[in-house]
Amino acid sequence: MESLVVTGPSALEWRDVPSPRLHDDQDALVRPIVSATCDLDRRIVAGGSPFEPPFALGHEAVGEVLEVGDDAGSLAPGDLVVIPWHISCGGCVNCLRGLPGTCSSVPRLASYGTTAGGKWGGLFDEVVRVPWAAHNLVALPATVDPRVAASSADNLTDAFRAVAPVLRADPAASVLVVGGTASLGLLTVLCARTLRAAAVTYADTDAGRLAKAAELGATALALAEYPDRVDGDFDLVVDASANKAGFRCALLSTRPGGTCVIRSIYFGDVPLPYFSLYATGITLVTGPPHATPLVPDVLALIADGSLDPSPILAGPYDCADAVDVLLAPPPGKPQFIRPRIMSDRHADRGAVR
Structure with missing residues (x-):
């Protein structure tokens, strides 16, 4: 064969x-x-x-x-x-x-x-x-x-799994997706919208993906580069950037007590802003889909x-x-x-x- x-x-x-x-x-x-x-x-x-x-x-x-x-x-x-x-x-x-x-x-x-x-x-x-x-x-x-x-x-089930637990518990939760990969961030937006998330923001450096996210019903946030954090009060943040700066941005953009789900794969050590996370007490979710x-x-x-x-x-x-x-x-x-x-x-x- x-x-x-x-x-x-x-x-x-x-x-x-x-x-x-x-x-x-x-x-x-x-x-x-x-x-x-x-x-x-x-x-x-x-x-x-x-x-x-x-x-x-x-x-x-x-x-x-x-x-x-x-x-x-x-x-x-x-x-x-x-x-x-x-x-x-x-x-x-x-x-x-x-x-x-x-x-x-x-x-x-x-x-x-x-x-x-x-x-x-x-x-x-x-x-x-x-x-x-x-x-x-x-x-x-x-x-x-x-x-x-x-x-x-x-990928589609991975995106669904990233948002479903939080949105099923709290449909009013605000969602931020930190994009950067070809499709996983957009699939996450799609799943969040399917589950009727009250507000979904999609942040990325790519104009094409931003336009697609807007078509899917997200608020598109254009980035020149990944900031330390995105302004806002996000209950659920999903990292789909596959970028270490995007990873940090996702962690620091999660509101105190919120949930940050890492769906990117990193093939090595990634710096963790531990003291900032200690101060906010977020729930960090990672692992294979x-x-x-x-x-x-x-x-x-x-x-x-x-x-x-x-x-x-x-x-x-x-x-x-x-x-x-x-x-x-x-x-x-x-x-x-x-x-x-x-x-x-x-x-x-x-x-x-």
């Missing part, structure tokens, strides 16, 4: 590799039919990560089940499923706590598309093996277009029309064009499609053809 492989900084190629096989009765083989790029993928492709190439790229996708083991629950060939980014067993202490991104049955941060916890393939591959498939795969609702749902495997428990909630919002990430998506492009597109990516979240190969058991699922 073909696998999209990172071979070095700004170096990608399709390689012919052995097709995966079922290793266990709980496994499934799945064909990604819509693959989306996470903001992290841009850094990986550019060489801005600690992951040593070569390795397969991609960790957001909707796929078509091709083959299942004897103990894969109700999964069947032809089913359309979201493939969450992380590998998790569903039965360890951390999984039972709702923390599958820290599953203790696999190496820490085991995932598709990186080498952080081993090599599990990438979700641009023609086929991937999904262990503990009944737990790891989430059925796509019949009315949901796979192209709209692909990013629920990571635990997607699987919340993917059904996100899909339900997509299904009822409340949540539509389409304005932030780019494409779709043919998978064959992935190298060219990803080496010079457009704004937003590029998506790539390949045709289904199973008989269409679910003709009303908006399948990509």
